Amino acid sequence: MQLSLGELAQRLGAELIGDADTVIRGVNTLKDATATDVSFLANSSYRSQLPDSNAGAVIVSAKEAADVRGAALVVANPYLSFALVTQMFDNRPQPVRGIHPSAVVAASATLGDDVCIAANVVIGEHCVIGDGCEIGANTVISDHCVLGRDCCLRANVTLYHDVVLGERVQVHSGTVIGADGFGFAPDKGRWHKIAQLGGVRIGNDVDIGANTCIDRGALGNTTIEDHVIVDNLVQVAHNVRLGEGTAMAGNSGVAGSTTIGKHCTIAGGAGIAGHLALADGVHVAAMTLISKSISESGAYATGTAQMPMQEWRRSATRFRQLDSMAKRLQQLEKSHEGKA
Amino acid sequence: MQLSLGELAQRLGAELIGDADTVIRGVNTLKDATATDVSFLANSSYRSQLPDSNAGAVIVSAKEAADVRGAALVVANPYLSFALVTQMFDNRPQPVRGIHPSAVVAASATLGDDVCIAANVVIGEHCVIGDGCEIGANTVISDHCVLGRDCCLRANVTLYHDVVLGERVQVHSGTVIGADGFGFAPDKGRWHKIAQLGGVRIGNDVDIGANTCIDRGALGNTTIEDHVIVDNLVQVAHNVRLGEGTAMAGNSGVAGSTTIGKHCTIAGGAGIAGHLALADGVHVAAMTLISKSISESGAYATGTAQMPMQEWRRSATRFRQLDSMAKRLQQLEKSHEGKA
Amino acid sequence: MQLSLGELAQRLGAELIGDADTVIRGVNTLKDATATDVSFLANSSYRSQLPDSNAGAVIVSAKEAADVRGAALVVANPYLSFALVTQMFDNRPQPVRGIHPSAVVAASATLGDDVCIAANVVIGEHCVIGDGCEIGANTVISDHCVLGRDCCLRANVTLYHDVVLGERVQVHSGTVIGADGFGFAPDKGRWHKIAQLGGVRIGNDVDIGANTCIDRGALGNTTIEDHVIVDNLVQVAHNVRLGEGTAMAGNSGVAGSTTIGKHCTIAGGAGIAGHLALADGVHVAAMTLISKSISESGAYATGTAQMPMQEWRRSATRFRQLDSMAKRLQQLEKSHEGKA
Missing domain, CATH: 3.40.1390.10 (MurE/MurF, N-terminal domain)
Known part of the structure; x- marks a missing residue:
């Protein structure tokens, strides 16, 4: 080049x-x-x-x-x-067009033109693979999945049944899309599984990193809108919606049924609790826990700033006494006012 | 239906x-x-x-x-x-009974009745697969594993050697059970590997999510008791024991040799340090770090609550001054008492 | 034995x-x-x-x-x-020497003596696999990878193209090395992908856990020096350098272009922001966020210590008022000095 x-x-x-x-x-x-x-x-x-x-x-x-x-x-x-x-100047080796003889493709699957199906790929019943799609070695696509044109699934990806990808979706290795959401009803010390009856719907131009999990919906779908980017080792739980153009960085996670707005950025290691709504344009700082809904755009954080361990220990000890400190401060103020 | x-x-x-x-x-x-x-x-x-x-x-x-x-x-x-x-009303496509011709099953393995062994599955020497088990495409089961009846391993699961599952155990894609625990002895700037000689023992009715890791024991086993549920991207280190009915949510982790009691819930992103014991009925809040053993049931937390970034910066700065603030408060109180 | x-x-x-x-x-x-x-x-x-x-x-x-x-x-x-x-006393079943007939090895790949290539392994064009290497079942090694002698990749590992491992490197199942770094240029609400043109270079005697991600460099390589040990579910972003003998524990992560010195220990769940430099001999506590470079060896921490939930709530409420508390404390001191 x-x-x-x-x-x-x-x-x-x-x-x-x-x-x-x-x-x-x-x-x-x-x-x-x-x-x-x-x-x-x-x-x-x-x-x-x-x-x-x-x-x-x-x-x-x-x-x-x-x-x-x-x-x-x-x-x-x-x-x-x-x-x-x-x-x-991208120098990535180009995949070989056609279907590798070791691939196992269901007779009822429909493959588009110019697809690249690598060695040991497994494609289930009634799948539709769009024109120009590239499926990496040892990737498994379960029944009833639909991939739009020019999607690229790298090696060792897993799609469960009824996962629908738009066009030009990239999925990196080890990522699992459509596994069961973590839904169980407790009763007498046992967990009774809630069968996860929904699917996953992913828009166009979405890029998903490696070893990430996007669970299927319990009822209805987990939804990722167009132009979303997701890094490695990210957890997207059942029935989550990620708004258009939102980014989630490595090791972050979002719990079930939470809706994240458009053009949000979730920094590395951050966590968003379940059943929340985040407005458009929300920026969550690294390793921050969001436990309440956010209705205004802007940046949000939790945690403390880095300290040498010995100093941190002293602050951490005082944090446990904070409520007492606050009350003693009020007491002093009151007493001071009494004298003033 | x-x-x-x-x-x-x-x-x-x-x-x-x-x-x-x-x-x-x-x-x-x-x-x-x-x-x-x-x-x-x-x-x-x-x-x-x-x-x-x-x-x-x-x-x-x-x-x-x-x-x-x-x-x-x-x-x-x-x-x-x-x-x-x-x-x-579970609508999941049912797997095909029998052994797919592309599967590689060791001659010394024993398969139960009515098993479903999908494409490209690899089953090692001396494995025993119980009646009704379903093994998803491209899953690898190493030598000397035992699966009780009606277990379901989805696609792209990995079991190392000497992993024993009870009955009705579900394992989602990408999960690795029995990899080496993270054990090394440091000496002169190098790490000397401690061969991980134990295995993994998992009880009945256990449900394990996607891309989760459950390491084998160093000496003796890593143990997961009956009715435990584990979400995606969870780290369970060597020689951990998870008590009956306990739940671990996504992105959480527990370090080596820690014992977690029965009916505990570990929320998303929480971490439990190594060599601890948690009582029955302990609830660990999201993104909380547990660094000491817990002998009483109840809920525990660390961290701070979400704030707009500008406000958070001010609190975080003051956190670094907390010990000084506490001492100054004491000084004022002393001085006030002296005057009273 | x-x-x-x-x-x-x-x-x-x-x-x-x-x-x-x-x-x-x-x-x-x-x-x-x-x-x-x-x-x-x-x-x-x-x-x-x-x-x-x-x-x-x-x-x-x-x-x-x-x-x-x-x-x-x-x-x-x-x-x-x-x-x-x-x-x-290591009792691990020994792999079978030779190439399993189901493996798909490119004609242009070079295999050393005494290699073990398990079932359904895929090895790409122009790869060089050193003497005594062991490649586990269903592992994928993409084009132009080089493995030094006596490397061991367990089952279901993925190496992207142009990944170079030294000698005696261990990689556990589910780990992905060389996936694209998370690099995108934002413009008008869309993310434009930065093609990741670099590779990954890993030294000798490196041990990498399960379901871990080590991304390829954007320009230039991601580098892991000799004797590094990395646990499960760890994120190593593009263009990171891990110094000799450093250890990263489970669920930890390091963002792009950060350099970590020699003989550092990054405890479980810790996160290191991007574009930083950490000196040799830095120890980062569990679930700590490092957001500034560190020029002196020693231990560093963030966060708070565990508390029963009810008590934690009170401290967390006061943390939000810390700046006000600090100012009121100053006010009292001033007023007190005025009287003294």
Whole structure:
């Protein structure tokens, strides 16, 4: 893969300051880029690296273009342009078109054109796999699933029955979609299973990481709207709804029947309790527990800030005494007022 | 699947208020139910939906029966009856009996009657698979495992060697049972592995979610007693014991050699440190860290409550000053007493 | 497997106090050991079990040798010697050498001597599998991966393309190495994927647990140095570096581009934010969130200590008022000073 700076500028809609014939063969950081790499400046804290970078060209915004030593590709949103460039130089080995002879595909399944079905894939009865879909090795798709066009399930993914994906949905390895929600009725010390009768509905352009779980609904579906992105090891419980464009980072989780609005960001390790509603544009900080509904957009947090262990122990001990401290403070104030 | 209200009442031991001949074809929420659905009221916060529900019948307790617009199925525990009804209307595609030709089953393995062994399953030497067991596609069962009757392992499950399951154990996809516990002896900056010589013993009627890990014991077994339920992405370390009827929710974890009593509930994202003992009937709140043993039943928590980020920052800053604040408060009190 | 105490003492470099001809057939805890078992005392809190132990021999340090009822194996580091003994008595079923006929191995892949390739394994184009490697059933190794000698991947592991493992690397089931990092550029409410062009480089003698995720780099590699140990359900994001001898326990996670030094320990459920640097010898407590870089070795923590729920509620309420409390305390002090 190689592109001239002229071609690159055209594809990005960038203003090129430099030689349009320079050949670019890759993309790299300011620090590691060589003369045949394009680099980028999207975070001003890396600005000090501009003068020393050997990059063949740097993607920058207008206000930083003057600082670029070599060629500059001037754009409105450098990080977006960087994303587009990485896609141009994507070096992932391409899967083989067709159905590997070891795959086990039910006779009642319908496969679209130009699909790639890798070794040991299992596809159940009445599945519909859209045109251009890629199914990685050892992935299992259970009965009655529907995949829109150009979906990509990597190796060792599991889809339970009645899971419907839109178009261009990416699912990474180890992820399980449609397992039973955690629903049980307690009675006399035993748990009686609530059969999970719903399914999972995932929109278009959704990207789901590795070893993540998206459970099927108990009654009705678990729903993930268009343009949602979900990282690794994320728990999405039954009957949850994730609004359009929302992002959930690694190790986060959301409990049953909670609705998260559009364009929310749930940071790593955060947890959202069940049966809540979060408004659009809510940002939950890392390792925060949300236990009440949120009706206003904005950022929310729980927890404390990092401390050396010895100091933390003292604060943690005092936290247990906080109510007493508050009452003693009130007492002093009262007594002080009495004297004033 | 369809049932008359008369049959349904009989199966649930319910008192029917309404027409016994009404035909029910499904189960749904109060809000979404139609005339051929049965619904339920188990949580009084949904009581306001009763008058508007179009459900063909509603499962309720005696004290709410009068509010049901149509037919009512009156029972002592509506949530339990709802669970039983979902089981009646379970629509999961049934697995195919027999052994798929692509499965790789060791000659020394013993398979019970009426088993379902799906495509690409691998079963190791000397395994014993009980009558009626269902093993999902691409699942691996290593040597010397024993499954009691009517166990169900979904697709892409992994059992290491010497894992013993009781009867009616459910294991969801991606779950790994019997991997090595995290045991290493440090010496001169290196970690020396402690071979994990124990196994895993799981009782009857245990339900385990997706992408969960239950490690084998170092010496002796990791033990899960009867009627335990475990959600997705849960970590159960080596030599843990989970007491009868205990529940662990998603993203929770328990470290090595800890014993959890009977009928405990560990909420989502909670963590229990190693080498502890928790009494029966302990309830651990979401995202709580338990670092000391608990000898009395009851609910326990750590952490703080959610706040808008700006306010949280101020409290978090003060938390670091708590010990100083406490000492200054004492000083003021002392000085005040001196004057009084 | 059996060893005389004389042989055992020789292998461990231990001083034997007892009969060298005593035969040992296993290893067990002080409490459960019988006359043919060797046991150990590595944690002084178990010292009270010494007098009652029926162990055939006990591994102890010199200062506790006098308390052993039967034979003693006296060593400098009993826990290390225990680790070595468990390795001697490891009873894991040995994998079958050779390539199972159901495995799908690309013609361009190179397999070393004495490899074990189990059923339904898939190995991609141009992979190089070192001598003595063991690949468990249903594991998928994508194109261009390199495994050093004596690596062991258990069942249902997934390696994406361009993942390089050193020698003697252990990877447990369900773990995914090389999935795409969670990198997206936001623009007008949509996420534009940053193709993840880097790979993963893992050193020698690394041990990785089950259902863990180690993402590939965006530009450049995610790097795990020699002698690192990683537990189950751990998230290692793109472009992270884990320094030599570092340990990460279950359910912990580290976000993108963070560098963790050598010989650090990250306890269970802890989270490390992105773009940070942690010095060598940093210890992060369980369920702690590290959100700033750490330049000095030592232990760090966040959070609060466990409390009964009712008491916790009062402290949590006061935490929200902490800034106000601090200001009122200052006010009182000021007023007090004014009077003094």
